Amino acid sequence: MSEPLLSIGTFSRAASLSIKTLRAYHAQGLLTPAAVDPETGFRRYAAGQLADATIIRRLRDLEVPLADVAAILAARDPEVTAATLARHADRMRERARQVEKIVEDLYAAPPASWTPPRLIDLPATNAVAVTGIVRDGAYDDFLAPAFERLEQACRSGRIEMTGPASALYDAEFVDDAEQQVTAYFPVRADVAPEGTVLLRLPPVTAAVATHAGSYETLPETYGLLGAWVAHHGTPTGQPIREAYVINVPDGALPSTYQTDIVWPLTPRKDPA
Numbered sequence: 001m002s003e004p005l006l007s008i009g010t011f012s013r014a015a016s017l018s019i020k021t022l023r024a025y026h027a028q029g030l031l032t033p034a035a036v037d038p039e040t041g042f043r044r045y046a047a048g049q050l051a052d053a054t055i056i057r058r059l060r061d062l063e064v065p066l067a068d069v070a071a072i073l074a075a076r077d078p079e080v081t082a083a084t085l086a087r088h089a090d091r092m093r094e095r096a097r098q099v100e101k102i103v104e105d106l107y108a109a110p111p112a113s114w115t116p117p118r119l120i121d122l123p124a125t126n127a128v129a130v131t132g133i134v135r136d137g138a139y140d141d142f143l144a145p146a147f148e149r150l151e152q153a154c155r156s157g158r159i160e161m162t163g164p165a166s167a168l169y170d171a172e173f174v175d176d177a178e179q180q181v182t183a184y185f186p187v188r189a190d191v192a193p194e195g196t197v198l199l200r201l202p203p204v205t206a207a208v209a210t211h212a213g214s215y216e217t218l219p220e221t222y223g224l225l226g227a228w229v230a231h232h233g234t235p236t237g238q239p240i241r242e243a244y245v246i247n248v249p250d251g252a253l254p255s256t257y258q259t260d261i262v263w264p265l266t267p268r269k270d271p272a
Contacts, residue, residue, distance in 0.1 A: 003034075003046045003047055003048055004046075004047050005034055005035060005044040005045065005046055005047075006044060006045050006046075006047060007042070007043075007044060008022055008023075008033070008042070008043045008044070008045065011044075011045040011049070011050070011053070014050055014053075015050055015053035015054065015057065016057060017053055017056075017057055022043070022045075023043075025056065026043065028066060028070075029070070030056065030066060030069065030070055030073070031049065031052060031053060031056060033045050034046040034049065052073060055069075055072070055073065056069055056073070059072065062088070063088075063092070064084075064085070064088050065088070068084045068087075068088060071084055072084055115209060115210040115211075115212070116209070117207045117208060117209040117225055117228045117229075118207070118208055118209075119205065119206070119207055119208075119232070119267060120205070120206060120208055121203070121204075121205050122201075122203060122204050122205075122206060122262070123203050124200065124201060124202055124203045125162070125163075125186050125200075125201050126186070126187055126188070126189060126190065126198060126199070126200055126201070127166075127184040127185060127186050127187060127198070127199040127200075127201055128150055128153065128154055128159065128161075128184060128185050128187050128189070128192050128193065128196045128197075128198065128199070129150070129168075129182050129183065129184035129185075129192075129196060129197050129198075129199040130146050130149060130150060130182070130183055130184075130195075130196055130197070131180060131181070131182040131183075131197075132146060132180070132181060132183070133178055133179070133180055133181075134178070134179055134180075134181045135177065135178050136177055136178075139181065139215075142181060142183070143165075143167060143181070143183055146183035147165045147183055147185075149195065149196075150165075150183065150184070150185050150196060151185070153192075153193040153194065153195055153196050154185060154187065154193060156193060157189075157191075157193035157194075159187050159188070159189045159193060160187060160188045160189070161185045161186065161187055162186045162187060162188050163185065163186035163243065164185075164243050164244055164245050164247075165183070165185060165243075165244045165247065166183075166184055166185065166186070166241055166242060166243045166244065167181055167182060167183050167184065167241070167242050167244075168181065168182040168184065168239040168240070168241055169181060169239060169240045169241075169242065170239060170240075171235060171236075171237050171238060171239060171240055171264075182199070182239075184199055186201075202238075204236070204238060204262075204264040205264065205265065205266070205267060206241075206262045206263055206264045206265060207225060207228060207229050207232065207233065207262075207263045207265055208260055208261065208262050208263070209221055209224065209225040209228070209260070209261050210245075210258060210259070210260050210261075211257075211258070211259040211260075211261060212256075212257070212258055213254065213255055213256075213257060214254040214255060214257060215254070215257065215259070216254075218259065218261075221259075221261060222261065225261055225263055226263075229263050229265050231268075232265070232267060232268055233265035233266050233267045233268045234265060234266045234268065235263065235264065235265050236264045236265055236266055237264075238264040239264075240261065240262065240263050240264070241260075241261075241262035242259055242260070242261055242262070243259065243260040243262065244257070244258075244259055245258040245259065245260055246258040247259070
């Protein structure tokens with residue numbers, strides 16, 4: 001008698017793995033269905049595959065990389081399994097040491113990249129801007145050509161830039177895979193050159209912190225500034241501004257970059 005086949009829905013429930021995960025494992029060749037209908041594409045799994053599904057789930061619960069899981073399943077050898085898990089344990093211990101260091105750093109004195117925030121009032125200003133989509137955190141892929149394009153447009157239109165290259169970011173970080181970003185230069189002009197738009201930035205009261213150093217450590221300054229904002233005011237929901245006071249086009253080393261983070265807020269009034 002042939003082994004019974006289960007629909008992907010039934011198999012997902014029995015294996016405690018979502019249908020989305022099973023489809024991903026199929027695409028990666030990790031857990032291939034016993035049969036796939038050539039017309040409908042419906043996947044069906046053998047009951048005997050539940051054992052492999054359980055192994056995969058338990059190994060992934062331990063954060064074993066997919067490549068190592070595949071090696072364990074392919075070998076079906078206790079010695080291979082032991083050796084693979086021993087290497088993974090070494091990686092986990094190293095990760096634990098790294099996490100401990102991060103925690104120590106966060107609770108230690110503020111890093112050198114941090115300058116205490118100041119509360120400032122920014123006047124309304126005009127800006128020449130372009131807007132684009134940044135995917136998977138590749139900000140430079142959008143910002144570098146955007147700033148070059150804006151500079152060229154301002155030169156061609158004989159428009160005076162009155163501030164550094166800057167960008168607008170949504171006040172809430174909704175999706176780390178894709179977000180809209182607006183690159184701009186403050187200008188003294190009422191008309192945007194061709195290929196750009198005129199942006200009218202409203203006056204804001206904002207907490208400003210200056211990040212000194214590589215963009216890789218910029219999130220640390222965001223965290224410190226966010227904590228300061230929480231204690232001293234209420235975010236208005238307006239876009240957060242970054243002003244790249246010293247950056248790549250200046251020929252500066254990453255360690256000397258200077259970025260102002262401008263977080264609009266309504267200051268908290270001290271109790272009478």
